[in-house]
Amino acid sequence: MNKTNCRERLRRIQSNPSLEDLLYFIDSANQAELELMYRSADELRREKVGDQVYLRAILEISNYCRRACLYCGINCRSANLERYRIGIDEIIDLSAKIFEKGYRTLVIQSGEDPYYTAELVEEMIRGIQQAAPGMAVTLALGEREESTFARWRAAGADRYLLKHETSDPRLYAELNPSMHLEERLTCLRNLKKLGFQTGSGVMIGLPGQTTTSLARDILLFKELGMDMVGAGPYVELPGFPADWSPERREDLTYRLLALNRLVLGDVHLPATTALSTLAEDQARLLALQRGANVIMPNETPFRYRSLYSIYPNKKRTESASDTSFLEELSKSLAGIGRSVSFARGDHF
Numbered sequence: 001m002n003k004t005n006c007r008e009r010l011r012r013i014q015s016n017p018s019l020e021d022l023l024y025f026i027d028s029a030n031q032a033e034l035e036l037m038y039r040s041a042d043e044l045r046r047e048k049v050g051d052q053v054y055l056r057a058i059l060e061i062s063n064y065c066r067r068a069c070l071y072c073g074i075n076c077r078s079a080n081l082e083r084y085r086i087g088i089d090e091i092i093d094l095s096a097k098i099f100e101k102g103y104r105t106l107v108i109q110s111g112e113d114p115y116y117t118a119e120l121v122e123e124m125i126r127g128i129q130q131a132a133p134g135m136a137v138t139l140a141l142g143e144r145e146e147s148t149f150a151r152w153r154a155a156g157a158d159r160y161l162l163k164h165e166t167s168d169p170r171l172y173a174e175l176n177p178s179m180h181l182e183e184r185l186t187c188l189r190n191l192k193k194l195g196f197q198t199g200s201g202v203m204i205g206l207p208g209q210t211t212t213s214l215a216r217d218i219l220l221f222k223e224l225g226m227d228m229v230g231a232g233p234y235v236e237l238p239g240f241p242a243d244w245s246p247e248r249r250e251d252l253t254y255r256l257l258a259l260n261r262l263v264l265g266d267v268h269l270p271a272t273t274a275l276s277t278l279a280e281d282q283a284r285l286l287a288l289q290r291g292a293n294v295i296m297p298n299e300t301p302f303r304y305r306s307l308y309s310i311y312p313n314k315k316r317t318e319s320a321s322d323t324s325f326l327e328e329l330s331k332s333l334a335g336i337g338r339s340v341s342f343a344r345g346d347h348f
């Protein structure tokens, strides 16, 4: 394909993406075409969301889970895992400390743990707002009833993350026993309807996944009107090997980041922890130059951190409590003309 055709395809992807155009860049593009795509995604990132890299603190409040997802290390069948959960009072105290460090977005994440009832989470949201005024409260607690989401929204939660993981219904059903893709999508639609800034996402390189389904994932993000999209590689669990090599999963992660940026415009896209776990240190910087504009440092207290083991060897070093982490990050971002931002970075 000549350069003009390639540019034409990239323009179509921004205005009216087709499965075929997306698949071309996922499966067939040569090195020069990929470079052109990455440059277009980086330019669009600058134009739509600027040069700041938003920091979102993650707090992993529980590794109890009622689900049995085959790819996830904290699923209910992981018999040897020591389980923990953080009580509401401690979560609220931690939110104040995270606020003092400068963060204005807090992501509360956990396994699907029924201990956190609708009432308890409502109390938690109100407590965080008092302890950390102005903090964008982001929940990632799994699937719930619409009425529960409504209650949390009314209590002041701003955002919700719920990755659809794969848009291939057959693969979804295989990987998530007792779960249904349609129910997950209904949750995402309900969250949007209720006015949450809503994030979905996928894992790249799940056993049995096809590149066609990855292209469909991008079209689904657009159809759902997602405000945030987290696309990271599948990190292998012992006994559940990926079909694709780590290099292929890393490469596809960059392609998806760039295509998500081109298709979704001003969306927020993290350089995921899964990518930093799978690949070399410079992977995060590459991701930020190929569409990403968010980093999510882990602010879970060290005594719990290693227990939230959704995959092995999860990067543990990143935490802004570790001042050297922030300094090093600022320095490496400055090297690519970017800067750290603690601002809320809303998406309206």
Ligand code: SAH
Pocket: 071, 072, 073, 109, 110, 111, 112, 140, 141, 142, 143, 161, 162, 163, 165, 201, 202, 203, 232, 233, 234, 235, 236, 237, 274, 310, 311
């Ligand atoms: N229970 C919550 C949070 C799950 S953990 C929910 O369902 O939304 C957050 C994310 O970790 C998941 O959405 C999944 O995309 C990711 N994850 C789980 N296992 C993984 C693995 N082995 N490799 C990479 N990412 C994984």
